[in-house]
Amino acid sequence: MAKDVIIACDFSSKEQTLAFLDRFTGRKPFVKIGMELYYAEGPEIVREIKRRGHRIFLDLKLHDIPNTVRKAMHVLSRLDVDMTNVHAAGTVDMMRAAVEGLTREDGTRPLLIAVTQLTSTSEERMQRELLIGASINDTIAKYAENAKEAGLDGVVCSPLEAQLVKEHCGAEFMTVTPGIRFADASKDDQVRITTPARAREIGSDYIVVGRPVTAADDPVAAYERCCKEFLNE
Ligand code: C5P
Numbered sequence: 001m002a003k004d005v006i007i008a009c010d011f012s013s014k015e016q017t018l019a020f021l022d023r024f025t026g027r028k029p030f031v032k033i034g035m036e037l038y039y040a041e042g043p044e045i046v047r048e049i050k051r052r053g054h055r056i057f058l059d060l061k062l063h064d065i066p067n068t069v070r071k072a073m074h075v076l077s078r079l080d081v082d083m084t085n086v087h088a089a090g091t092v093d094m095m096r097a098a099v100e101g102l103t104r105e106d107g108t109r110p111l112l113i114a115v116t117q118l119t120s121t122s123e124e125r126m127q128r129e130l131l132i133g134a135s136i137n138d139t140i141a142k143y144a145e146n147a148k149e150a151g152l153d154g155v156v157c158s159p160l161e162a163q164l165v166k167e168h169c170g171a172e173f174m175t176v177t178p179g180i181r182f183a184d185a186s187k188d189d190q191v192r193i194t195t196p197a198r199a200r201e202i203g204s205d206y207i208v209v210g211r212p213v214t215a216a217d218d219p220v221a222a223y224e225r226c227c228k229e230f231l232n233e
Contacts, residue, residue, distance in 0.1 A: 003205055003231060005196070005226045006030045006206050032057040034060075050081075055082040056087075061086065063090045063094075070100055077101065079202050083112075086115070094150055095151075095179040098112060099150060112153055113155055113176055117139060140155075158197065160193075182195060182225070196226045200230050
């Protein structure tokens with residue numbers, strides 16, 4: 001399976017994002033467009049980044065009733081993104097509806113993955129605030145199995161859980177893992193984190209890296225460090 005580093009472009013404007021991407025003169029990184037940028041700039045930012053030759057993970061984490069998700073995914077299917085996602089907490093029916101909506105008339109569709117538990121959520125908060133009595137690992141394994149049952153390609157999870165997901169859903173079931181930090185850096189608001197090198201060892205297929213690259217003094221060097229550690233280049 002293809003392994004790659006995805007940069008989370010968590011910026012609030014087109015100008016900031018394109019100025020950031022202009023710094024990458026060599027290889028074109030796979031980029032993640034999240035809610036902040038998409039809500040600020042709309043679908044045109046997706047088209048513009050695509051025109052520049054980047055692959056795109058559109059991270060909008062849909063979570064609503066199945067009919068609404070199906071229709072929203074149908075709209076997103078017309079944007080030429082490479083990967084998009086839903087919350088597994090929306091249930092198997094909602095995820096099935098997402099697959100239906102995303103599938104184009106010719107049968108093709110972007111990769112579709114499900115968020116299990118956000119990497120900012122601790123087991124303690126999940127149990128105390130969300131009243132989920134199971135352990136975080138059991139929750140993640142079950143949500144991943146649900147995503148597989150619904151026909152999705154993989155899940156977003158912490159790199160620490162990639163192995164667990166593979167054990168439950170098979171080696172071909174993709175793990176896309178945010179919560180990446182260099183060994184010598186701050187955790188920010190992330191809780192379940194690890195380094196790019198460790199993520200590779202545990203079996204992540206794609207790592208999603210935001211602030212360690214976007215907030216670095218030299219983002220290109222930070223991106224290259226991620227690639228070196230994760231892809232073992
Ligand atoms: O800056 P940082 O590396 O923490 O960015 C991580 C990115 O991954 C953010 O865009 C965040 O929304 C996203 N994400 C996450 N945890 C998930 C799913 C997505 O951190 N479970």
